[in-house]
Amino acid sequence: MSDNMNAGGTGSDILVFTDIPHPARADALSGILKDVAGLTCVESLEALEHAAQADPQARMVVVFMQPDIDIGRALESGTVAKKALEGWTKRTGALVDLLRRNRRRLALIDDITLFADPDRAQALLGTPLDPPAEDEQSSALLRLVGQAVLARDARAAALAGELVASSQGGEGKPVNLQSAQDEFTTLRHAIERENKVLREVEQYKASLTARQEEHDSILAELLTLQETVSTNRDELERKSAQLVQLRQGLESGEAQIRQLEQALKTAEARAGTLQQDLSAQQRRHTEESREQATLAEQSLSALNERSLALEKLEAEAEDLRRAVQDRGGEVALLTQRLAEADATRRAQEAEIAAFYSSKSYRMTAPLRWLSAALRRGQ
Numbered sequence: 001m002s003d004n005m006n007a008g009g010t011g012s013d014i015l016v017f018t019d020i021p022h023p024a025r026a027d028a029l030s031g032i033l034k035d036v037a038g039l040t041c042v043e044s045l046e047a048l049e050h051a052a053q054a055d056p057q058a059r060m061v062v063v064f065m066q067p068d069i070d071i072g073r074a075l076e077s078g079t080v081a082k083k084a085l086e087g088w089t090k091r092t093g094a095l096v097d098l099l100r101r102n103r104r105r106l107a108l109i110d111d112i113t114l115f116a117d118p119d120r121a122q123a124l125l126g127t128p129l130d131p132p133a134e135d136e137q138s139s140a141l142l143r144l145v146g147q148a149v150l151a152r153d154a155r156a157a158a159l160a161g162e163l164v165a166s167s168q169g170g171e172g173k174p175v176n177l178q179s180a181q182d183e184f185t186t187l188r189h190a191i192e193r194e195n196k197v198l199r200e201v202e203q204y205k206a207s208l209t210a211r212q213e214e215h216d217s218i219l220a221e222l223l224t225l226q227e228t229v230s231t232n233r234d235e236l237e238r239k240s241a242q243l244v245q246l247r248q249g250l251e252s253g254e255a256q257i258r259q260l261e262q263a264l265k266t267a268e269a270r271a272g273t274l275q276q277d278l279s280a281q282q283r284r285h286t287e288e289s290r291e292q293a294t295l296a297e298q299s300l301s302a303l304n305e306r307s308l309a310l311e312k313l314e315a316e317a318e319d320l321r322r323a324v325q326d327r328g329g330e331v332a333l334l335t336q337r338l339a340e341a342d343a344t345r346r347a348q349e350a351e352i353a354a355f356y357s358s359k360s361y362r363m364t365a366p367l368r369w370l371s372a373a374l375r376r377g378q
Helices: 023-036 045-054 067-076 081-101 111-116 118-125 140-150 154-169 177-286 290-336 338-377
Strands: 014-019 040-042 059-064 106-110
Touching: 014 023, 014 045, 014 118, 023 040, 023 111, 040 045, 045 059, 045 081, 059 081, 059 111, 067 081, 067 140, 067 154, 081 106, 081 140, 081 154, 106 111, 106 118, 106 154, 111 118, 140 154, 177 290, 177 338, 290 338
Parallel strands: 014 040, 014 059, 059 106
Antiparallel strands: none
16 A cells, blocks of 8 residues: 555545555555546545545545455465455454445545546546556456355445445445345355355266276276286196196106007016926926936926916916006096196006016016026036
8 A cells, every 4th residue: 555645635635545455456556546646645544534634625535445356365365264354354344434434525436446437437536547557357266255255254245235335326325234235145145056056066076086086996907807817818828838748748658558568568478488488397307317306396396386476477467467457547537637647657657667677576586496496406
């Protein structure tokens, strides 16, 4: 606000006070009123009333900021809503009190109308005014917020209604307070409806946010599912490779079984040869001299034992044949249970190795015994 005050003047003097709490805006308006219009500007309501008392013929003009813009600007600067409303109510209450005491001498005009309505400015100030070079424009949202804050307090709403009505009604006209309150109540209802719409918009935004989060969750699940499918595909490829290895192991087992069957045939052929050799030896022992009867009887007994061993060997050979047949059944089982193929194959290899070891020993044992007996007889 301007710090220039001139309490004196003639009957045609006009005393002006810019009741605007925002320094930059107030200084700009005071500069225009003093420098362009040549008006006397005071720095406070008290100074305005004191100057009016000193010059009973002087007219008073108060330029104010529209209530919703005033409070909206205060909120915009960082003032909390409660303090902004309390400060505006106190300041405006003092202005309205001065208005009620000086209705015929005091006129009100808001800073927007001051430049937007040249006729009104001409009637009050005696000259039209041009707005500042960089006049600030208030957004609709700022005004809406200011209106919402005003609507919370009945006294503030009444003061705003009287202030606006007095500025529109001109000088010397009494204000219908009830009409102003009704008008502001209507405005408050409109604001409440707009607030309801804003809440619905916020709810819709929240719904959209929830849907977006749900969409993101589904997308994350889809990505996880794709990773799972990829992992399962890799596992399937690994199992397929294992299956190929098991099949190769099975084929190797079948080849070993065929080798076992061939070895069994060879063993049977050797057993037949041993039988023939044993029969020849028995005939030679029968033709020996009676002097060697004891030795012959011993040899015969040994031959009988070896015959028993041979029978056992044949039984073992039969067992081997049955084992081969069993191995054929195990091959079929390996086909059904690929997962156990390696363990079964190792067991078969162990059994085959044991078989080789046992068969060689038992087939050569009778020959070793007979050779030793013949040496003792000689």
